[in-house]
Amino acid sequence: MNTAILIPARLASTRFPKKVLAELFGKPLINHVYDKCIETDLPVYVVTDSEELKDYIPSGKVIVTGPAENGTERCRQALQYLNYSNFINVQGDMPDITVDIINTVHRLLKDNELATVYAEMDSKQRQDPNSVKLIHNGKYAHWFCRASLEYGDHHLGIYGYRNYTLNQYNSLQRFPEEDVEKLEQLRWLQNSHKIAVAKVDFNGIEINTKEDLRQWHLEQ
Numbered sequence: 001m002n003t004a005i006l007i008p009a010r011l012a013s014t015r016f017p018k019k020v021l022a023e024l025f026g027k028p029l030i031n032h033v034y035d036k037c038i039e040t041d042l043p044v045y046v047v048t049d050s051e052e053l054k055d056y057i058p059s060g061k062v063i064v065t066g067p068a069e070n071g072t073e074r075c076r077q078a079l080q081y082l083n084y085s086n087f088i089n090v091q092g093d094m095p096d097i098t099v100d101i102i103n104t105v106h107r108l109l110k111d112n113e114l115a116t117v118y119a120e121m122d123s124k125q126r127q128d129p130n131s132v133k134l135i136h137n138g139k140y141a142h143w144f145c146r147a148s149l150e151y152g153d154h155h156l157g158i159y160g161y162r163n164y165t166l167n168q169y170n171s172l173q174r175f176p177e178e179d180v181e182k183l184e185q186l187r188w189l190q191n192s193h194k195i196a197v198a199k200v201d202f203n204g205i206e207i208n209t210k211e212d213l214r215q216w217h218l219e220q
Contacts, residue, residue, distance in 0.1 A: 002085040003106060004043040006078055007033055008071035009092035011050040015209060020092045021056070022213055025220070028056055029207060032095035039099050042088070042106075047078045070184040072159070076169045087166055091157030095216065096204020104198050105160040112196035114188055115160035116141065118153040119202035125154060130208045132157075132183060134197065141195040144183045156202055159185065165193070 009020045020030040037044040047063045054062045068074035108115035118134045125131040133152035135143040172191040205216045
């Protein structure tokens with residue numbers, strides 16, 4: 001399949017400003033993610049709100065977009081510069097992303113217009129509002145939320161889209177739950193799109209806060 005990886009990276013993050021430039025063992029977070037993505041041999045682009053990232057990523061691999069309300073919208077804006085049939089959105093805060101996880105999403109795109117993955121979630125993560133919970137039937141997503149639950153799995157910040165599906169994003173109706181949960185993927189579900197899911201192994205940390213960054217260093 002004609003597929004590219006997009007890494008949305010916003011420097012003006014409200015919870016953790018310039019998070020993607022935070023250093024993990026002397027290497028910026030965004031470079032950890034980028035280097036993992038290029039191991040797939042797929043084309044990789046960083047999609048950002050800042051020219052500053054051009055100092056960190058190889059020439060020609062940074063796309064600077066206009067203002068965007070979330071990573072999906074930033075990826076959609078990148079369509080005007082890229083000509084691929086499919087895209088995989090890897091969040092810029094996942095230094096522990098693996099080739100296997102990315103390839104799993106890529107495989108799901110062969111038969112589905114939207115795809116994502118999940119991993120097992122322990123009880124501590126289920127109580128953490130920074131951890132996104134996925135409710136599913138093993139094949140398709142039913143809901144995503146941040147609330148403390150006694151069930152659900154850990155949704156990982158990676159999505160697959162067909163080009164034409166991603167291009168529809170801004171024309172879809174936006175419901176209040178998307179803003180309450182601060183989860184952009186709800187827009188697909190609430191507009192009757194199916195999101196295919198698959199289970200993967202993930203033993204890493206997603207860097208949402210400065211505490212996550214400290215914890216990542218402690219666990220290495």
